[in-house]
Amino acid sequence: MTTLTAPTRPVAAAEDVRPTRRRLGPGEPIRFGGLIGIAALLGAWVVGSATGLLDPRTLTEPWTVVETAGTLVENGRLQESLLTSGVRAALGLGLGVAVGTVLALVSGLSRIGESLIDGPIQVKRSIPTLALIPLLILWLGIGEPMKIITIALAVFVPVYIHTHNGLRTIEGRYAELAETLGVTRGEFVRHVVLPGAMPGFLLGMRFAVTSSLLALVVVEVINATSGIGHMITLASNYGQTDIIVVGLVVYALLGVTADAAVRFIERKALSWRRTLAS
């Protein structure tokens, strides 16, 4: 490792006789270092499948997975499932983010709101959302509303917690400043409170995206008749590991894309502190 990461010195170092100590830190960062492990894993999969060490019934060969993905795209099943799942996740996420943000604002901006809202949400937080599914099925049936509401329930808690925390940790000195400038309550909320709570909100969003995908997978595996999860469940019944792997790859891509989207928004919205972070 040390030979890989050793910094390359300029050539004219002949007269430089500084005694340098052994480096204790991890060294220079490796470009695209995050991808090396993934590539190694994929390589192991290819080699294992090619040499027959991996039984195709345990894990399909990578080329078969690519082939299956091609077939699924050709007959339109993959797009259709992806669209269904994507819409489901987006609706649940949107609903959850909206509810979480509104509750956080009400609770963060008024003491009465906080007394009414914060307690129940702390209780809700300690119940895993997925444990509510049996009750939700009884109330809402097994159709789309149950799925979307389950996702929304999983999403609104992190959004609420982090936005509320963001609101509460805005420094009192800024409120004091706003008082001396004679701004109205509306202006105070718009110029001080909302931008001040933005970092918290976006942190909540990143947790929310992960939660929404987790909830999506669970609700799609239970009683779904469409979507990626349904495709995976069917494939599982027929022992088609290639389709299962395709489904998992799609979930991974969904997750990565959503996280990248939030990070992008974060970079744009928090440009005022970008140079601090970098």
Added chain:
Amino acid sequence: MASYAGELSPAVRVRSLHRSFNEAGGVLNGLDLDIAPGEFVALLGRSGSGKSTLLRALAGLDRGVAGTGRIEVPDKVSVVFQDSRLLPWKRVLDNVTLGLRSDDAAQRGTQALAEVGLAGRERAWPHELSGGEQQRASLARSLVRDPQLLLADEPFGALDALTRIRMHTLLRRLCEVHQPAVLLVTHDVDEAIVLADRVIVLDGGVVRHDAHIDLGTRRSQADPAFARLRALLLAELGVEDDHDAAPGRHADPRLDERAAS
């Protein structure tokens, strides 16, 4: 909150002001103070003498503090804090014009920034400015509101010595142009003498010393009158001349004894 149109009535009138944070004792104990329109008053005092409490009372920021007394200040009061208190998520110009409701707010903000030497930095983020520049921006934010009273709570306390000298010059010039009454809280006796028309020393919650400074407009520390005033004010603050009192500097044991007491 009465405003004064007439030149003769003071900009600030404080009568028997009491403030206390706990039942043990008051921070301000019946303080009386008048500040004339356009007058620059420096407020000196030891830690805990009630300087900031008085300033916060005048700024109307002492909600929840027990107290009595009459305070009359103008309608337009601006506060400069020790930290620049710029909102980090607003660009410098938006910080300056925050809460301004006139149509030409941006134009006035730009003008105020130019006045403090920050022309061209309107679109900068606060963290891109140096400490001195941030404090200039906060001065611009105060002055763009055309205050009749400017309250400054150790505004240069966090700046380095060189920047502070430049800020003194700037503040003097701005005050000559805008003519607000100023109450400047400071620890720094030299700063008080250089800047103010009048120096007030607060002790035990009342005005202990109140004197006009008659040193002309160009004030130099080399001036013997400056040094005498400095020694006098330091004595009022309970410090015999600080440099001479350093142990081991001189042979006279009586002086050492006096400094120690």
